[in-house]
Amino acid sequence: MSSPVRYTLNDKIGVITIDFPPVNALSHAVRQGLHDAIAAAQVDASEAIVIVCDGRTFIAGADITEFGKPPQKPLLPDLLDEIEASAKPVIAAIHGTALGGGLETALAAHYRCALDTARVGLPEVKLGLLPGAGGTQRLPRLAGVTAALDLMTSGTPIPAAKALELGIVDRIVAGDLRHAAIAWACELAGGGKGVRRSSEQVVPDFDPSIFDSYRSALAKRAKGQIAPRHIVSCVQAATERPFAEGLKLERELFLKCLESPQSVAMRHLFFAERQAAKIDGLPKDTPLRAIDSVGVIGGGTMGGGIAMSFANAGIPVTLIEINDDALAHGLSIVEKNYAASVKRGKLSEDAAAECRSLIKGSTDYADLENADLVIEAVFEDPELKKTIFARLDAVCKPGAILATNTSYQDVNVIAAATRRPGDVIGLHFFSPANIMKLLEVVRGDKTADDVLATCMSLAKKIRKVPVMSGVCYGFIGNRMLQPYFREAQLCLIEGATPAQVDTAMEAWGMAMGPIRVADLAGIDVGYKARQALLEEERGDPRASRVADVLAEMGRFGQKTGAGFYRYDKATRRHESDPEVLEIIEREAAAFGIERRDIPDEEIVDRLIYALVNEGMRIVDEGIAQRPGDIDVVYVYGYGFPVARGGPMHFADAIGLDKVYQRVLEFQERFGAEAWAPAPLLVKLASR
Numbered sequence: 001m002s003s004p005v006r007y008t009l010n011d012k013i014g015v016i017t018i019d020f021p022p023v024n025a026l027s028h029a030v031r032q033g034l035h036d037a038i039a040a041a042q043v044d045a046s047e048a049i050v051i052v053c054d055g056r057t058f059i060a061g062a063d064i065t066e067f068g069k070p071p072q073k074p075l076l077p078d079l080l081d082e083i084e085a086s087a088k089p090v091i092a093a094i095h096g097t098a099l100g101g102g103l104e105t106a107l108a109a110h111y112r113c114a115l116d117t118a119r120v121g122l123p124e125v126k127l128g129l130l131p132g133a134g135g136t137q138r139l140p141r142l143a144g145v146t147a148a149l150d151l152m153t154s155g156t157p158i159p160a161a162k163a164l165e166l167g168i169v170d171r172i173v174a175g176d177l178r179h180a181a182i183a184w185a186c187e188l189a190g191g192g193k194g195v196r197r198s199s200e201q202v203v204p205d206f207d208p209s210i211f212d213s214y215r216s217a218l219a220k221r222a223k224g225q226i227a228p229r230h231i232v233s234c235v236q237a238a239t240e241r242p243f244a245e246g247l248k249l250e251r252e253l254f255l256k257c258l259e260s261p262q263s264v265a266m267r268h269l270f271f272a273e274r275q276a277a278k279i280d281g282l283p284k285d286t287p288l289r290a291i292d293s294v295g296v297i298g299g300g301t302m303g304g305g306i307a308m309s310f311a312n313a314g315i316p317v318t319l320i321e322i323n324d325d326a327l328a329h330g331l332s333i334v335e336k337n338y339a340a341s342v343k344r345g346k347l348s349e350d351a352a353a354e355c356r357s358l359i360k361g362s363t364d365y366a367d368l369e370n371a372d373l374v375i376e377a378v379f380e381d382p383e384l385k386k387t388i389f390a391r392l393d394a395v396c397k398p399g400a401i402l403a404t405n406t407s408y409q410d411v412n413v414i415a416a417a418t419r420r421p422g423d424v425i426g427l428h429f430f431s432p433a434n435i436m437k438l439l440e441v442v443r444g445d446k447t448a449d450d451v452l453a454t455c456m457s458l459a460k461k462i463r464k465v466p467v468m469s470g471v472c473y474g475f476i477g478n479r480m481l482q483p484y485f486r487e488a489q490l491c492l493i494e495g496a497t498p499a500q501v502d503t504a505m506e507a508w509g510m511a512m513g514p515i516r517v518a519d520l521a522g523i524d525v526g527y528k529a530r531q532a533l534l535e536e537e538r539g540d541p542r543a544s545r546v547a548d549v550l551a552e553m554g555r556f557g558q559k560t561g562a563g564f565y566r567y568d569k570a571t572r573r574h575e576s577d578p579e580v581l582e583i584i585e586r587e588a589a590a591f592g593i594e595r596r597d598i599p600d601e602e603i604v605d606r607l608i609y610a611l612v613n614e615g616m617r618i619v620d621e622g623i624a625q626r627p628g629d630i631d632v633v634y635v636y637g638y639g640f641p642v643a644r645g646g647p648m649h650f651a652d653a654i655g656l657d658k659v660y661q662r663v664l665e666f667q668e669r670f671g672a673e674a675w676a677p678a679p680l681l682v683k684l685a686s687r
């Protein structure tokens with residue numbers, strides 16, 4: 001195989017070009033090629049060296065597929081030391097994204113230029129890692145402690161202009177990057193400007209209390225994660241120790257992170273997310289339908305959020321409501337949301353105004369006649385949805401995609417209300433839709449391949465993470481939530497308090513405990529859904545009794561100021577409510593249940609294994625294409641801790657045989673109706 005790195009002598013300038021699609025990751029062949037090229041440039045007639053990349057981006061980092069395999073020399077830190085040690089000045093020329101080991105390569109170079117469209121970042125923390133090739137030591141020397149901590153603990157890339165301001169890049173160029181970098185190299189060589197090593201720079205002044213402030217902020221923001229804490233230690237070392245010793249600590253802590261189950265879980269998610277975007281059996285070249293305008297039916301919280309998602313991506317939206325008042329109300333919520341984004345500094349006033357101008361309101365379905373995609377987001381009334389789809393069928397142009405945002409209902413039944421079921425699909429957004437990343441794309445029996453392919457690709461355009469689900473009650477995410485909530489409610493009636501259940505789950509890592517989630521979602525929602533079911537369809541009555549009582553008392557949750565908890569009107573803070581405890585105790589007695597102390601570990605195992613067991617059925621039935629898809633759904637849509645990799649990865653990591661044994665134990669104690677092990681779990685556990 002020819003090397004992915006070319007070295008050419010361009011008059012007095014040695015040009016090293018990396019060409020390793022898709023993202024020029026620093027795999028072994030690239031490292032070897034760079035090592036050879038730097039060595040060659042030291043002994044030839046070159047007077048300065050440029051490192052530049054072909055393709056869509058500068059180096060996007062270490063090759064993540066190599067992690068966990070035996071390391072092959074040259075190792076990245078050694079290679080970057082070689083680059084920095086070059087006797088001739090080295091310029092990194094950045095386009096696309098310089099990420100992780102990619103930015104570290106640029107930091108080891110002596111000078112950096114970037115296209116104005118480029119972005120740079122150290123996203124290792126998102127993989128449970130820290131920058132392991134000198135980044136924690138070089139960046140604070142160039143950009144200062146605060147910027148270094150921000151960049152590395154958030155993992156969020158910054159635009160070239162910001163990088164210039166922080167001293168991470170030295171100049172921004174427009175147009176032909178290679179040409180500009182070579183011209184600069186000639187300038188440096190001609191001006192006799194030599195090397196300028198980042199490792200020899202002095203860290204700018206800083207407030208020493210910053211490290212403790214970061215540690216306490218991260219304990220909340222990145223609960224339980226080890227990589228951010230280690231990043232702080234490395235940056236502190238950069239301010240206290242000589243460069244070589246700082247590097248030593250960085251290496252030690254990098255290896256600790258690399259071997260940690262957290263990083264294994266987060267790397268799994270990186271690939272699971274990319275895999276989830278692919279549909280097995282769907283050819284890569286499936287033609288896509290153009291989506292240049294969108295209609296949204298329903299201007300409630302969900303409809304408004306969906307409209308904003310498209311407007312934020314520059315796609316015009318027509319928002320339909322039943323009358324002028326409802327429309328004005330819906331648009332005012334959109335307005336408020338944009339104002340809040342401006343206030344939080346997420347959007348400039350101009351950008352917000354531009355997005356807002358892309359959302360037009362209407363009360364007339366005829367205004368949808370030219371829409372390429374229409375998404376229905378009205379409340380969960382099956383008859384209403386069918387009526388809407390029949391109307392859409394009548395007004396929308398041929399080839400328009402008709403989508404429902406239903407959380408539970410049968411997409412096939414909705415599709416059958418039209419004469420074009422092939423154009424119908426489920427697009428299940430999560431609330432608040434302008435913020436939450438997950439999008440369940442529900443493939444009906446008759447959904448056309450190009451409709452599916454278009455929606456998967458469109459999801460990326462509106463910055464969502466798409467996961468395909470087959471049709472079933474609740475699709476992937478909400479279907480799994482049923483046994484999870486069932487166990488949470490059973491723990492209550494058997495002896496736990498709402499606070500105990502939530503604290504146990506939050507301590508384990510869930511963003512919000514299940515009881516607080518129920519209060520946030522609205523206890524009336526589940527109540528109404530249960531009322532619509534036949535008695536025998538409602539499941540174990542003990543699992544819904546307390547919620548039913550609260551709903552009948554008008555305690556619908558946060559929105560009414562009381563549900564399982566009591567809420568402060570101004571701050572929305574929750575507090576335990578003795579009245580609820582009395583209700584739980586009374587209802588338990590009515591069922592003849594003797595309440596007991598339930599260990600936190602049992603609460604966690606029951607709730608998480610209920611998810612896993614249902615997840616196994618979902619994979620087995622082909623509702624999800626693969627276990628990793630379920631992990632993506634739970635991490636992006638349900639606040640599952642990213643450092644545990646999603647329920648299916650978590651189960652795999654602790655051992656499916658162990659999970660199976662615990663499920664058998666629960667079956668024995670709590671009955672087979674809830675706890676019969678999923679056939680796939682039985683099969684995999686026995687392997």
Ligand code: CAA
Nearest residue numbers: 022025060061062063064065099100101123131132133274
């Ligand atoms: N290593 C290996 N493969 C990578 C990769 C990497 N660092 N980054 C991306 N890829 C692969 C993806 O898996 C994907 O493969 P498939 O097509 O087979 O699914 C392909 O490249 C394209 O990636 P995306 O679909 O994500 O493309 P995009 O254009 O949407 O995004 C990107 C491009 C911004 C570079 C994005 O891929 C990304 O963020 N990559 C990860 C960057 C990163 O985390 N770098 C740090 C690595 S750790 C490190 O460097 C440690 C260290 O200090 C030594």
